[in-house]
């Protein structure tokens with residue numbers, strides 16, 4: 364068995380409020396564009412099944428919209444009505460059965476809604492390029508500024524729209540609990556609705572939700588308060604932030620530190636440190652996509668805001684993941700694309716980090732046979748086939 368006390372930090376349990384994850388590896392949320400009216404389908408069972416089975420302590424399902432118009436595409440996941448709960452329950456039961464914490468990311472696309480999926484580069488829906496039963500819908504935004512020149516003008520949210528969306532986040536949190544999730548992350552990054560309110564490039568309102576930074580943070584903080592009010596006290600609430608806007612952006616790391624402090628006061632337990640999603644014409648550079656490219660953000664926010672952080676982005680080498688934790692730059696490590704390539708990355712990481720019984724990261728049926736294989740390999744490393752005794756033969760036969 365793994366012995367938590369001597370294990371590398373990556374394999375030590377992570378505790379927050381009443382939640383205990385068996386290790387510090389997190390499956391990052393990954394949109395699949397495969398849902399049926401917001402509800403997960405068989406694809407999600409297989410997709411999340413292989414990820415949870417691979418041994419991560421926490422398994423996030425993809426960004427799920429808190430209302431139908433908050434999806435990016437008709438195939439995006441969502442959790443805005445009770446009819447969607449049973450399908451999600453199958454997913455959470457399955458994740459939990461592998462000893463991983465079922466987690467959901469809740470979000471709203473705002474002006475990035477009404478699009479095709481990733482494989483069509485999120486091209487906006489138009490009467491010409493979509494099915495008659497899946498017409499374009501008016502996307503919401505803080506200001507009448509489209510995401511790109513290709514996007515139609517969004518509908519500017521009035522006070523009622525703001526209240527409706529804040530309430531939708533809270534309702535979705537309640538449904539998340541009913542569906543068996545033990546952790547929620549609110550998607551405040553990547554140029555979606557919450558981020559659109561934060562960045563002065565997309566928010567040019569003249570009411571209490573625009574202008575100075577505190578005003579631009581108002582919608583974000585209302586969402587945080589509304590969700591925290593309905594989410595159990597003994598369960599953590601995470602926040603994904605774009606720590607800086609994209610190329611030519613305006614929202615910067617100092618802004619995110621202030622935001623993290625404000626979120627911490629409202630019961631947010633973790634900042635998941637991402638970046639990008641809104642671009643403009645300022646001198647702000649793009650973040651280079653090199654290994655661990657967002658770890659610096661995580662480090663700064665953790666130190667300056669005194670809040671737990673999740674590092675994500677091109678962290679593919681187990682030693683890099685362990686070093687980030689050892690150096691106190693993050694509390695947990697999230698991976699996305701590398702897990703698509705190798706869902707058993709946690710087992711590989713355990714082996715590379717020197718955990719003797721690395722196979723125990725995997726489910727018992729796998730671990731048992733992998734352990735036997737290691738024993739047989741050790742046997743052959745010691746002696747020739749001709750020198751095997753009866754006990755050796757039994758072991759070889761059973762491997």
Ligand SMILES: Cc1cc2nc3c(=O)[nH]c(=O)nc-3n(C[C@H](O)[C@H](O)[C@H](O)COP(=O)(O)O)c2cc1C
Nearest residue numbers: 391392393394425426675676677678698699700701
């Ligand atoms: C297929 C795919 C779907 C993604 N969907 C989401 C999502 O739903 N929510 C989100 O915040 N980030 C999403 N991301 C970003 C990842 O969570 C992650 O932050 C990013 O890929 C960087 O991590 P990586 O280098 O380990 O892939 C997605 C990434 C991929 C590859």
